[in-house]
Amino acid sequence: MTYESYLAGEPVVVTAALTGGVHGKEANSNLPETPEEIGKAAAAAEAAGAAVVHLHARTPNGERSFATERFQEIDDAVRRYADDVIIQHSTGGTGAPDEDRHLPLRTDPPPEMASLDMGPLNRYDHLTSENTRALVDSLHEEMRERGIKPELEVFNDGHLNEVYGLLERRELADPVYATLIFGGGTLTRPRPRNFLNAIDNLPDGAQFNTLGFGPHQLPFAAMGVVFGGHVRVGLEDNVYYRRGELAESNAQLVERTVRVAEELGREVATPSQARDVLGL
Amino acid sequence: MTYESYLAGEPVVVTAALTGGVHGKEANSNLPETPEEIGKAAAAAEAAGAAVVHLHARTPNGERSFATERFQEIDDAVRRYADDVIIQHSTGGTGAPDEDRHLPLRTDPPPEMASLDMGPLNRYDHLTSENTRALVDSLHEEMRERGIKPELEVFNDGHLNEVYGLLERRELADPVYATLIFGGGTLTRPRPRNFLNAIDNLPDGAQFNTLGFGPHQLPFAAMGVVFGGHVRVGLEDNVYYRRGELAESNAQLVERTVRVAEELGREVATPSQARDVLGL
Amino acid sequence: MTYESYLAGEPVVVTAALTGGVHGKEANSNLPETPEEIGKAAAAAEAAGAAVVHLHARTPNGERSFATERFQEIDDAVRRYADDVIIQHSTGGTGAPDEDRHLPLRTDPPPEMASLDMGPLNRYDHLTSENTRALVDSLHEEMRERGIKPELEVFNDGHLNEVYGLLERRELADPVYATLIFGGGTLTRPRPRNFLNAIDNLPDGAQFNTLGFGPHQLPFAAMGVVFGGHVRVGLEDNVYYRRGELAESNAQLVERTVRVAEELGREVATPSQARDVLGL
Amino acid sequence: MTYESYLAGEPVVVTAALTGGVHGKEANSNLPETPEEIGKAAAAAEAAGAAVVHLHARTPNGERSFATERFQEIDDAVRRYADDVIIQHSTGGTGAPDEDRHLPLRTDPPPEMASLDMGPLNRYDHLTSENTRALVDSLHEEMRERGIKPELEVFNDGHLNEVYGLLERRELADPVYATLIFGGGTLTRPRPRNFLNAIDNLPDGAQFNTLGFGPHQLPFAAMGVVFGGHVRVGLEDNVYYRRGELAESNAQLVERTVRVAEELGREVATPSQARDVLGL
């Protein structure tokens, strides 16, 4: 996937990261937290053009949860309100026991996709999200068994190198689908040059998605469109619509992304088209 | 530091990583393990052109050790055999308690330099070298108090971003000195493009050193010379002289590096020149 | 000018290349050719958000002309219809005598800006647009005398190197303003990587503008916005609105560019703001 | 050809540009000018490790000549003194009639290789070396007829784009062999980043050679080795051995290049190996 894919007008898959597991309504009161809110947000994001919703679960008091039941409630609500959107569960979770990280894969039916963090990164000053190879492999194994497509989350170019290791250790279904992530902390610095460099380091035939945190969400989405990849936006990664103005909804962020993609000449993939593109 | 530094013929600081803490004589019987062996290897490396020796300590049976006493024995041997070489202690150590990581800073006198790993990385499949920001800060604080120059070890571009965070949290003496590291695992993939990209992402005014693991040691040293930086070689990072031929000594690897640097037109820094360059 | 300029929301100067001197109404009947048509097109482009109009002149039968009188007629029409737009005359012209290339600078008043092609390039198979250094210098000298801001047209990275030569031979008013051009023939290949590389090779403090020919006009305008530069669009460089659909007008192309720039968070410069940015 | 070619230890073809057509003994008295001098220089260069000699011809008073007879005399001398070295004739020549540019192809036997300048560039302030597409095509046609391998000389990234045009217009024997040239004037600025960028823009399957002018000869040769390409050195491109010290001979420059290549782990191709690599 490259600029040539852009020139060819290949469809772009928009993922909406609706809620996340870190900040909540204290950061933006429009961020959906309950299954009901997330279900409705998924429907609105789909109507706006998102083909995939990236989901985290929370307990009733808003704290992060890995429980299968929580994900089940959310999925049920998403299916109730949305039409055909692809469900992607996060398996991320700093500091959680490895066993808990598997729980989001065990809904019925399983999600069509699930995230797979490709390596360690700092969270705050005292915590590391470890994501050992052993965990990566066991999560991948369970995804394989349940027919879940992994979304490889690449937070820096060390993680990108770990993708090659994973490909040596295990067989991945085509196409490899990796999200190139840009921001502060232990992430690759959000610069256009670094984005192109990351793309050039992908394994042959891989498809890439991208996300930038905070003020980088919009420009990285635009670059993702022009560089021929897919894009993720949403309140998990960015709570502002523009400097100093909180976003009204996930759908508002998706709508702008769709306007930009279409203005720049790429079709936005429906969930059905996205299934083709991603090999679901 | 850039190609312009190369064109100007600025001196290159060669660091010899003599022993490491992972593989030992089972990988190459010429790898020095005891204080006596390390002291002699340091002298030979200095005679060959190394200005800095990067040191790890081991117990008598060859296992990794963080004990101040072990480093003291090694330093004493280095000072006995070598002339003026700069001593750099590793503070790295996967899985060790944070407190142990401080011990290599407490020799008398303290080392002129010490390594500071800038973030987490995988070690094998089940272990993560965490290197939390809290540990980075406390190590840096003790280095500051003892007048030890930190060598920032950057294993991937997420670590490079952490350098910016460190510069925001703490004051670093000029120049910032960072080692850009290339290899497998959670490291930046060893490619010329990735090396240039890493250089471009350094903070203004930073000096860079580089090392590539295994077969990448030699080409990354050559590129380090042409790209205007400093270079590290040695048996810690690579036990071969060329494909299929084990290195005879650290000095042999340093000698080749010196020949390449001089052939390419850069002077090799004496320890005294290196102190000027690095602001010791 | 870089991604940081984008993040800071610095205003983007949009130039409309209304007519050119190569293709005419046979390529797109909406392309303005007469002074009257060009004047009205300039007004519409300005209303749409263009701060600068880049102009060529033609004889009444549509052929390229360098005559001062033709440019005078066009300027008069532009001033009659448009409000405050900045006039930029092309001094390009393959195969014309050097003396003719000076004529577009001699209107009364002179244009605020004029193009300055930075080196040779192929036109068709038998012709070279020479643009010798002697011509570049003499055009620059006359621009300096008349208070005309040069727009340095950079068709490849050899031309970019010639910019450094020009800066050594002559004094250029701040900021240096260079248009990075991408397309086929002797131009830099239109790829995102090549665009970033060209930006990195600009002299310190230079401002850049960009244009891509044909299908590259739109993505290079979008990248120009995100990479922190200025952009040029118009029927001289591209006669299509999208694949297979001819553009209705220069204004239509400007309008889309403005929508993209504003959607991506950059303000579009008024002519007055553009004068500040460009040091007119 | 990439860093992977370097890692694989693929042989590097060293070309010696013995004499050139611009500067002569006034720049360095060791520069060979007569057929006799050039023949001996070719033999010494071959003995030092050059597989190819790049040749220009001069009149007895040292001025540039395109005459077939002059090239014949030189080739005869080269064959007399040298062993098996590959002869490459320059077809370059600013300001010469197109017809004259064909003359170097007409020796008996024809040279195994000949240079083919891929586009226009400035020579001094008033002159352009045009190298129109029509000339490129007619030179290529005669090379094809005579079984001469073209060495595509790429002076900037516009020329690199012209390579694609040539490939569309005409059939080129595999592999395409292009020399990426770096220096001042209308050439790509000599920077490592620009070298890697040029490599990335080559057509699939192309082999590259490189040369840097003056002080850039040595570092670009070293980078050429590490980046997996071939290299050219010699008194045509650089008359110094190091800053302030004139080179003693072409062979001296070749010897250093060979030392660097071998020290860095690449074998230096014999003429016979070079024929295999270049498809002669």
Ligand SMILES: [Zn+2]
């Ligand atoms: Zn998430």
Ligand SMILES: [Zn+2]
């Ligand atoms: Zn170490």
Ligand SMILES: [Zn+2]
């Ligand atoms: Zn024009």
Ligand SMILES: [Zn+2]
């Ligand atoms: Zn030549």
